[in-house]
Amino acid sequence: MKACYPGTFDPITKGHLDIIERAGRMFDEVVVLIMRNPSKKCLFSEEERKEMIEAAVKDLDGTITVMIGTGLTVDYARSIGASAIVRGIRAVSDYEYELLQATANMYLNDRIETMLLIARPEYSFLSSSVVKEIGINRGDISGMVPPAILDQVAEKLAELSES
Numbered sequence: 001m002k003a004c005y006p007g008t009f010d011p012i013t014k015g016h017l018d019i020i021e022r023a024g025r026m027f028d029e030v031v032v033l034i035m036r037n038p039s040k041k042c043l044f045s046e047e048e049r050k051e052m053i054e055a056a057v058k059d060l061d062g063t064i065t066v067m068i069g070t071g072l073t074v075d076y077a078r079s080i081g082a083s084a085i086v087r088g089i090r091a092v093s094d095y096e097y098e099l100l101q102a103t104a105n106m107y108l109n110d111r112i113e114t115m116l117l118i119a120r121p122e123y124s125f126l127s128s129s130v131v132k133e134i135g136i137n138r139g140d141i142s143g144m145v146p147p148a149i150l151d152q153v154a155e156k157l158a159e160l161s162e163s
Contacts (some may be wrong), residue, residue: 005083006033006073010042011153013131019088022117024062031080034065035073040054043132056146058063074105077112085112090119111116136161
């Protein structure tokens with residue numbers, strides 16, 4: 001069985017990585033799907049994000065691939081043969097949003113299930129936005145992003161803090 005884990009991943013965090021690792025134990029293959037979202041202004045290019053995710057997941061067990069997609073996530077999931085969309089939730093506000101998305105996806109294709117994984121407590125506050133805010137203000141992000149990409153993320157955020 002194949003699942004996809006869609007998101008912006010700008011940048012990938014240890015919370016994202018935990019969801020990928022846990023999904024990897026449940027599915028034969030997990031496709032981390034960087035979805036193009038024109039309404040979001042991203043710090044890293046799609047290719048940079050793809051490279052960072054590949055570096056972060058290289059030592060994980062299981063088959064994990066990284067792709068860049070456009071359009072409706074449920075349509076992309078169908079096109080790659082995924083039977084599930086995996087999403088992480090940190091709080092009630094995430095649940096409300098994800099419930100709406102899952103219901104819309106079910107309406108569009110009831111053969112693809114949405115699986116919600118609860119964030120571990122140590123990651124319940126963590127988002128890419130939090131990483132960027134702390135990093136731009138020269139805070140310590142070392143416990144928030146995978147070690148394989150820490151220098152790259154810290155360097156980009158340091159550049160922003162100087163401008």
